[in-house]
Amino acid sequence: MDNVEFGNYLRNKREERKLSVRQLNTYSGVSHSYISQVERGNRGVPSPDILKKLSKPLGVDYEELMVKAGHIDVYSKENAENKEKRDEIIEAKLKIAEEIIKLPEDKRKIIEDLLKTFKKD
Template structure:
């Protein structure tokens, strides 16, 4: 599906009436990176880059992640697709921590709703990236990180 992501992104950009430079500025990434993605030179960007592009274009992040191949069609980033080590309590506690009205802090500074959403998005992106990497690993191949 990699070959289809660039033209898909270009079509979205053109539908929204953005030039490459306008999208680059709105997304906070370089115009050369946008061009390389659209022309298939760069390939599929990382989930965090897809998040920036989706936000800038005002399109669903999940749709772009599906087109990029991070999420299989019909699959959603939901509770059923969590790491094997995560128990129901882990999932519940993590969700509660990010959605709780109490102050969640980093380095002594309270995080606002946008910060919490970003944390959730980054962790989701990291999860899908790790899942894709595990799919590419051949059976019986050892993990190079261990």
Template sequence: MYFYSKLKDMRKLKGFTIRELADRSGVSAAYISQLENGNRGIPSPDVLMKLSEGLNSSYSELMEIAGYLESTQGAHTGEVLPSAPVNLRRFIRENELMFDGMVLTDEDKEWVERMLSVLFWKDRQRRNQESDAPAE
């Protein structure tokens, strides 16, 4: 029953109704309701992918909760194991990406990369100005 209650908690935490999650994920509201009530088995990885997109949450987290993947926590200590940072620029360029149900073209991904570059450039400029300011 852990998966079912966790799915419901994740949906409520995001502030979505079952209908909203259905619209966002492409998974029927009836199926989501049956899942949350424990009336269906653990969904397939494909359905979990759709639900993760609808919830705007981690696919691997849903896969762990569903029992498809081992937990990222240490088996004996309960500590979260560190993971290497992902190069976001490379990730955007080398993966097929989807946003709100639309697969991004190479041109779309280039625009996303440019927007991120601008955002982080502005932040770096602000930080540099703050660090260069004389101490009071």
């Protein structure tokens, strides 16, 4: 997203909240002249620190602003979420395996046979 596109996005979010530039300045602590310049595309996309200040008054998730501004690649965020889910699954499997190992041999054999039945399907 280039400067003009981001500026339009920011203006739309501000207007959706029915905020003037001065009100957004008051709620965020970001100067009204800076906000105005960004909205017109006369400034580069704001830094992560500025976006953090704008996120709450605009009612927009900070991560969404970071993605729109190009500070976060949406695909890397999705990959991180997928990795987290995979890690959770692996951890759960390890806990199950640890419990199975504690079982007596005859009980482990029953579980092993049962798992083999599922693998056939």
